[in-house]
Amino acid sequence: MYAPSPPLSMLPDALRDTLEERLDATIESVxxxxxxxxxxxxxxxTDAAPFFLKYGPNEVARTFPxxxxxxxxxxxxxxxxVVPSVHDTVPAxxxxxxxxxxxWINPGREGRRFWDRFGEGLAALHRHTADAYGFDRDNFIGRLPQSNEWTDDWPAFFREQRLAPQADMARERNRWHDGWEAALAALYRRLPDILPKSPEPSVLHGDLWAGNYMVTAVGAPALVDPATYYGHREADLAMSELFGGYxxxxxxxxxxxxxxxxxYETRRDVYNLYHLINHLNLFGGGYAAQVEDVLRPFA
Structure with missing residues (x-):
């Protein structure tokens, strides 16, 4: 899903002035x-280098840090x-x-070994670990907040900081079905048996669907738009399969x-329940059937 493109009448003047000052560069075109x-x-x-710029009002800009x-x-x-380096964040x-x-990363076409390099590269990325599950700060999954308080118990982290907040939001938005409550409660009880208690806490992209990677000019894989935290690596693989797969x-x-x-297939569906409820919250009832499909075995 893409936002409407900004008009070619360039940036708001106040943002242009701020960017030129902070980048110490003159903006030549947008x-x-x-x-x-x-x-x-x-x-x-700019007269220094090309950059990739994302901008928006506070509701959007709060996701940038x-x-x-x-x-x-x-x-x-x-x-x-490949991961693009960050030059600056500007609060609204x-x-x-x-x-x-x-x-700015120049785009290109997939090389002959693109998918092999992507799979091998993601495995190498997941070898980068922490001592617990979470992240140094909370962030966002799409427009919705994502809590990342450090936790030693993976099933507890996934229940309390992934599934429960999304289910609560769905109730608040009247998108949650009362008939799902018993199945969700049963899933919570069974999580310690379904998920490993202490898998390696890998650094995760966190939102690894097909729209969040790109191909560089030399045909290499690059990661963009993360919702990063340290967690079970299978959660990244599960998300990659949710909307068609790689x-x-x-x-x-x-x-x-x-x-x-x-x-893994059983855990994959549980991990993707988080993203399905998130999409239910973001986009509405079109995702209700998929949420119900995952919950049904626990009813």
């Missing part, structure tokens, strides 16, 4: 590009995957929208680099 989802997205040409922190964490991992004010300024070569390469434990 071109609308696809991307950004909830934000306006542009290629910013968490996204920037996630990109920095992914970039710090020892992985061959009454006078101007907020902004996130990143390295090429089979990606999964073969990942498993060759780092195999998966038995019963």
């Amino acid at each position: 071109a609308s590009v696809r991307g950004g989802c909830i934000a306006n997205a542009c290629r910013l040409e 968490g996204e920037a922190a996630g990109l920095k964490a992914l970039g710090a991992a020892d992985s061959p995957l 004010t009454k006078a101007r929208p907020g902004a996130l300024v990143m390295e 090429d089979d070569r990606f999964y073969d390469a990942y498993r060759s680099a780092w195999g998966l434990a038995p019963d």
